Amino acid sequence: MAIKEISIGDTSTQASEVAEFQSEKMELNLGPSHPTTHGVLRVVLEMDGDVITKAEPVIGYLHRGDEKLAENMTYNQFVPYTDRLDYLAPLANNVTYAIAVEKLAGLELPPRCQAIRVLISELARISSHLLGLGVYGMDTGAWTPFMYCFTEREKLYTLFEELTGARFTTSYTRIGGVARDLPDGWTDRVIKFCDNLPSVIETVEKLLTRNKIFTDRTQGIGVISKEDALAYGITGPNLRASGVDLDLRKDKPYSGYENYDFDVPIGTTGDCYDRYLVRVEELYQSIRIVRQVIDKLPDGAWYAEEAKQIFSPPKDKVLTSMEELIQNFMITTEGPKMPEGEVYFEGENPKGALGFFVVSKGGGVPYRLKIRGPSFCNLSILEKLVPGHMMTDITVILGSLDFVMGECDR
Amino acid sequence: MSSVEFQSQILDLLDYLDKRPSNDCFAFNCPIEKLIDCMSALRDQLDFDLLVDATAIDWDQESPRYSVVYHLYSTSNREYIRIVSNCSNDTHPQAPSVSELYPAADWHERETFDLFGIHYTNHPNLKRILMWDEYPYHPLRKDFPLAGIPTDLPAPDVVEVTGASVKSAPLMGGPFVSSHGNHTSGSEPKGKDQSWTESDVKPAT
Amino acid sequence: MTQSQLSYNSKIEGEVVVTRTDAVINWIRSHSVWPMPMGLACCAIELMAAGSSRFDISRFGMEVMRFSPRQADCMIVAGTVTYKMAEVVRRIYDQMPDPKWVVAMGACASSGGMYRSYATLQGVDQILPVDVYISGCPPRPEALLDGMIKLQEKIRKESSTQDLIESKVS
Numbered sequence: 001m002a003i004k005e006i007s008i009g010d011t012s013t014q015a016s017e018v019a020e021f022q023s024e025k026m027e028l029n030l031g032p033s034h035p036t037t038h039g040v041l042r043v044v045l046e047m048d049g050d051v052i053t054k055a056e057p058v059i060g061y062l063h064r065g066d067e068k069l070a071e072n073m074t075y076n077q078f079v080p081y082t083d084r085l086d087y088l089a090p091l092a093n094n095v096t097y098a099i100a101v102e103k104l105a106g107l108e109l110p111p112r113c114q115a116i117r118v119l120i121s122e123l124a125r126i127s128s129h130l131l132g133l134g135v136y137g138m139d140t141g142a143w144t145p146f147m148y149c150f151t152e153r154e155k156l157y158t159l160f161e162e163l164t165g166a167r168f169t170t171s172y173t174r175i176g177g178v179a180r181d182l183p184d185g186w187t188d189r190v191i192k193f194c195d196n197l198p199s200v201i202e203t204v205e206k207l208l209t210r211n212k213i214f215t216d217r218t219q220g221i222g223v224i225s226k227e228d229a230l231a232y233g234i235t236g237p238n239l240r241a242s243g244v245d246l247d248l249r250k251d252k253p254y255s256g257y258e259n260y261d262f263d264v265p266i267g268t269t270g271d272c273y274d275r276y277l278v279r280v281e282e283l284y285q286s287i288r289i290v291r292q293v294i295d296k297l298p299d300g301a302w303y304a305e306e307a308k309q310i311f312s313p314p315k316d317k318v319l320t321s322m323e324e325l326i327q328n329f330m331i332t333t334e335g336p337k338m339p340e341g342e343v344y345f346e347g348e349n350p351k352g353a354l355g356f357f358v359v360s361k362g363g364g365v366p367y368r369l370k371i372r373g374p375s376f377c378n379l380s381i382l383e384k385l386v387p388g389h390m391m392t393d394i395t396v397i398l399g400s401l402d403f404v405m406g407e408c409d410r
Numbered sequence: 411m412s413s414v415e416f417q418s419q420i421l422d423l424l425d426y427l428d429k430r431p432s433n434d435c436f437a438f439n440c441p442i443e444k445l446i447d448c449m450s451a452l453r454d455q456l457d458f459d460l461l462v463d464a465t466a467i468d469w470d471q472e473s474p475r476y477s478v479v480y481h482l483y484s485t486s487n488r489e490y491i492r493i494v495s496n497c498s499n500d501t502h503p504q505a506p507s508v509s510e511l512y513p514a515a516d517w518h519e520r521e522t523f524d525l526f527g528i529h530y531t532n533h534p535n536l537k538r539i540l541m542w543d544e545y546p547y548h549p550l551r552k553d554f555p556l557a558g559i560p561t562d563l564p565a566p567d568v569v570e571v572t573g574a575s576v577k578s579a580p581l582m583g584g585p586f587v588s589s590h591g592n593h594t595s596g597s598e599p600k601g602k603d604q605s606w607t608e609s610d611v612k613p614a615t
Numbered sequence: 616m617t618q619s620q621l622s623y624n625s626k627i628e629g630e631v632v633v634t635r636t637d638a639v640i641n642w643i644r645s646h647s648v649w650p651m652p653m654g655l656a657c658c659a660i661e662l663m664a665a666g667s668s669r670f671d672i673s674r675f676g677m678e679v680m681r682f683s684p685r686q687a688d689c690m691i692v693a694g695t696v697t698y699k700m701a702e703v704v705r706r707i708y709d710q711m712p713d714p715k716w717v718v719a720m721g722a723c724a725s726s727g728g729m730y731r732s733y734a735t736l737q738g739v740d741q742i743l744p745v746d747v748y749i750s751g752c753p754p755r756p757e758a759l760l761d762g763m764i765k766l767q768e769k770i771r772k773e774s775s776t777q778d779l780i781e782s783k784v785s
Contacts, residue, residue: 032703033653035682040655040700060540061700062656065556065732067525068549072556072585080729087657104433131660150667157664169657169753230459230485233514244485246460251488334588343433344481344492346462355463357479361590372463372481380517406656409540541734542699549733558733565702572705572742576698579731 025053030394032061038135038398039405043382047391055386055394057379062409070369074335075101075175076312078369083169085373085407088131089124089350090170091160093407096347098173099254100356104343105175105336107307111298113177114256119293120163120172121255121347122286123190126197127156127168128350129279129286132402136276137208139399140217145204152200155193162186175336176311177303187294194287201283209280218272222385222397225270232384233377236352237282238401241267241274248348260292272400279402310336335364351375351402373407416489420456424448435481435490442478442495442505449480449493449508458482458491464508464518466497466526470552476503476528480515497528507533525550557581636776644688644714645770647676648763651687651711653704655694658721658753662693665756672756675763684710689766691759692743695723696736705742713782716770718762719745722752 030043040061046054066085070078082097083090095117102109109117134149157167162183164170172179208214224234229242239246247264249257265281267274303311312331313324330337340362346355352374359368378401386394417436421427426444430437440448452458463481474496482491497503507530509516519530520539527548530536537543542564547554557579563569652662665672672678681687684707696704708717719739722728725748727737739745746769749762 032700033682033707039659060538060542061697061703062695063540063697063699063734064695064730065549065734068554068556069730069732072587074587077587084657087660106433147668150664151669154664154667154669167755168660231513233461233512235460235462246485251485341431341433342437342492344435344463344490353462355481357463357465357481359467363588363590365587365590367590368467370463370465370479376517376521377462377514380514384513554733556732563698563701565705568702568705568742571709574701574736574741577737579727579733579735579737581731 028391032058038403039408041379041398041403041405041408043386043394043398045386045391045394050390050392052387052389052391052394055382057382059376059379059405060409062405064410066371066410067369070366072365074364075338075366076331076336078366079173080169080171083171085371085410086128086349086351086354086375086404087168087406088404089128090168091120091164091172092124092128092347092349093354094171094173095121095255096345096349096354097356098175099347100343100345100358101175101336101338102304103345104341104358104360105307105310105338107176107304107310109177109255109304110301111256112300113302113304115293115297116178116182116302117173117255118257118260119190119290119297122289122293123156123159125286125350126283126290127153129283130156132279132350133204133208133276133283136399136402137204137214139395140214142207142211142214145207148200148204152197155196159186159189159193162189174303174311176307177301181302187297190290191294194290197287198284201280205280209277215273217393217396218276218400220269221272221389221393222400223269223271224381224385228381228384229270232381234352234381235374235377236349237278238275238352238378240265241278242270243267248346248353252346254345254347259296260289262289262292272396275400275402307336310338331364337364338362338366346372349374351404351407352378354407371407371410373410375403375405375408378403379408413489416487420452420491423455424451430492430494432492435492437492437494440493440495442498445478445493445495446506446508446511449482449511452482452491452493453511456484457486458484460485461508461512461514461518462490464515464522466522466528468526468550468552473500474498475500476526478505478522478528480508503528504531505529506531507536509533524548527551556585637774640775640779641771641773644775645767647688648716648766648770649679649681649686649688650677650718651682651684651690651707652680653690653692653694653707655692655696655700656723658693658724661753661756661759662691662720665759670756670760672760672763675760675767677763684708685712687711688714689716689718690743691718691720692724692739693720693753695728695730696739696742697734698736699734701736701742704739708743714773714775714778716746716766717743718747718749718766720749720759720762721754722750725750728752 026047028045028047032040032042042058044056045052066081082093085093130149130153134146137145161167164172224242226243229239245266262285265278267278312328317324318328338360340360342359344357346353354374355372357370358366361367427438427440430439460483462483466476466478469475476497478495480493497505505528507519519533522528523536524538524540544564560578561576563575654662666678690708719725724739727735747762747766749758751758
C-alpha cells in the first residue's frame with residue numbers, strides 16, 4: 001500500500017486530485033419557506049462542498065393572476081391590486097398605476113395633486129428602504145437595526161393611516177386624482193417625522209457601515225458589472241450601484257419631479273456593500289425631497305376637475321346634484337371612459353422601474369394590462385451571479401438585491 | 411435631437427418598420443421574420459441598451475391572433491421604443507427569441523410562453539416559470555376563464571392526504587363588469603358567466 | 616370557575632398544588648405558543664410588525680418565531696396560498712410535531728381573499744385544519760393578537776390528557 005504524503009499547506013489542492021476524495025456535487029434546496037428570503041423564492045443550488053456551482057431560481061409561488069384579473073375590472077377597481085404588488089411601498093405603486101392610465105387618457109393633473117403624489121411616493125420610498133436596510137442587517141446577523149427601522153416604519157404607518165385610512169395597502173390614488181385631500185396639520189407631522197429620521201439612520205449606520213463583520217461579508221460579494229446590469233434589465237438602486245446613471249425621476253421626470261432639487265447616488269463597484277450604501281444615501285435624498293414638497297405645496301384642486309367622465313366628483317356634489325350623480329353612477333358601474341390606444345409608463349419605484357403597459361379598446365375596462373415588475377428583472381441575474389460564491393454568501397446577495405415576490409410573481 | 415428627427419432616423423435606417431399609433435413613445439410594427447435584425451440594429455446602431463419589457467397580446471377573434479411586444483429604452487438618448495410583431499401561426503404561435511441579444515428577455519419570454527403559449531425558437535430554457543411545470547393550460551388567453559379550469563394538484567402525496575385539487579374559483583356568474591368598446595350599455599353590467607360555482611354545475615344550454 | 620382552571624389553596628396544602636392535569640398542561644401550552652410564520656405575502660409584514668416593539672407579541676410568549684417546523688407549535692399562514700405553494704405548506708405542516716394548531720391570517724388565507732382567479736387556493740382550509748381565522752386585508756397587528764388570544768382560549772379548553780393517553784395506547 002502506497003503511503004500518500006500530504007502536508008498541511010496543500011491539503012485542499014491535493015485532496016481534489018486524489019480520486020477517493022472526489023465527491024459528488026450536492027443539491028441543496030433553499031426552499032420557498034425560508035427566513036432569509038424576502039418572500040417565497042426558491043433557489044435550487046448545486047454545491048461542491050461550500051462553493052456554489054449552479055443556482056436556479058424558481059419563482060411563481062405567489063402568482064395570483066393579477067393580469068387576468070385586470071382584464072375583468074374597471075381601472076379604479078384594480079387599484080387595490082396594485083397595492084399588493086410591492087407591498088412594502090404601496091403608495092408608490094398606486095401613483096405609478098394612476099399616472100400610466102392617465103397618460104392613456106391624456107389627462108393633465110393640477111399641481112397640488114402632482115405634489116401630493118410626489119410626497120407620498122417619497123414617503124413610500126423611505127418606508128421601503130428602511131425595511132430593506134433592517135432586513136438586510138438581519139440577514140447578515142444584526143438584529144438591532146431591524147428593530148430600529150421597524151420603529152420608524154411604525155411612525156410612517158401612523159401617518160399613512162391618518163391620510164388614507166389603512167396602515168399599508170392604502171389604495172389612495174384614483175384615475176384623475178387622489179381619494180381625498182391632505183388632512184389638516186398632516187404636513188406638520190410629516191416634517192416632525194423627517195426631523196427625527198436622520199438621527200435614526202445615523203444610528204443604524206453606526207452599527208453597520210463601518211462594522212468589520214458587515215464589510216467583510218458584503219464587500220466584493222455579488223459584483224454586478226455595468227454591462228451585465230444593463231443586459232439583464234436591472235433597474236433602480238441595484239443598477240445605480242453598478243455605476244449606471246439611470247434614475248427615471250431625473251431622466252424622464254413625471255408628476256412634477258423636475259421642480260425639486262435632489263442628488264442621485266451612483267456606486268462604483270456594484271457589490272453588495274455598494275447597494276447598501278446607495279439605499280442609505282437615497283433615504284437622505286428622499287427626506288430632502290419631502291421637505292421641498294411640503295415647503296412648496298401649492299393650493300388648489302386635488303383632482304382633475306375637467307375630467308368629467310373619468311374622475312368621480314366629490315360626495316357632497318354627488319348627493320345634491322343630478323349631473324354629478326349620473327357621472328358617479330357611470331364611472332362606478334362602467335368605469336372611467338378611456339379612449340382606445342396603448343401606453344407604457346414606468347415610474348421610479350423603490351425597488352426599480354415599475355412599468356404598466358395598458359392596451360385599451362375604449363370603455364372602462366382595460367383589454368390588456370402588463371405589469372413590469374422590477375423584482376422580476378432583478379432576480380433574473382441570480383443564475384449568473386451566484387455561482388462561485390460560498391453558501392453563506394447567498395443570503396447576503398439576496399438581501400442586497402432587495403426584491404419582493406409580490407411584484408415578481410404578480 | 412428632437413423626437414421627430416429621431417423617429418425619422420429610425421425609419422430611414424430600418425425601412426421595413428411601420429409606424430404604429432401610440433399615446434406616448436415611438437411604436438413600430440415589425441414583420442416577424444425581420445425581428446432579430448431590427449432588435450440588433452436598435453441595440454448596436456441606435457443605442458437602445460436596456461430591454462425593459464417583453465410581452466404579448468391576444469387579440470382574440472382577430473387574425474393574426476397573437477402579437478409580441480418589446481419595449482426598449484436608450485439610456486443615452488432617454489427614449490423608449492415599442493416594437494410589435496404579429497406571430498406567424500394563430501393556433502401554435504411562434505416567435506424568434508431575442509435572449510441572445512438581450513439576456514433580460516430570457517425570463518420575460520418564459521413568462522409569455524407560460525401565460526400565452528407562444529413558442530420562442532432558439533430560447534435556451536423554454537419552460538414554465540409562474541405556473542407549475544405540468545399545468546396544461548395557458549391562462550392569459552382570452553378563451554381561458556378567469557376562474558380557471560379544474561385540474562389535479564401537482565403533488566400526489568398531498569392530494570392523497572387532503573383530497574384537494576385545483577378547483578374553479580367561485581365567481582357565481584361574475585365578474586360583473588362592462589365590456590370593451592365605447593358604447594354605453596342600457597342597464598347595469600351583467601355577469602360574464604365565466605365559471606361555475608363549487609356546488610352548482612353550469613346548466614347545459 | 617370551569618373545571619380546567621388551576622385551583623390553589625395554600626392554607627390547606629402548603630406548597631403543593633392539587634389540580635387537574637389538563638389545567639396545568641393547557642396552561643403551559645397556551646402561554647408558550649411558538650409560531651411558525653408561513654409568511655407568504657403582505658400579511659407577513661403585519662406579522663413582523665406584531666413582533667416588533669409597538670405591538671409586542673412577546674407579552675404572550677410568542678416572540679420565538681421558529682422557522683423550522685420541528686420546533687414550532689402553531690403555523691400562522693399569512694398571505695395568499697397559490698396552488699403551486701399549497702404542497703409546500705402542507706409538507707411543512709406535516710413536519711410539525713403534535714400538538715399543533717393553524718391560524719389562517721388574513722382574507723387570502725381564510726378564503727382566497729380578493730384573488731378569485733385560476734392560481735389561488737380559495738382558502739387554506741382546503742389543505743389544512745384551521746383553528747382560528749383572522750379577517751382583514753391585512754389584519755392589523757391588534758387583530759392578529761386578538762386571534763392569538765382566541766387561540767389561547769381554545770387551547771385552554773382542550774382535553775389534552777385524554778389525547779395524550781389515547782396516543783400512547785394506540
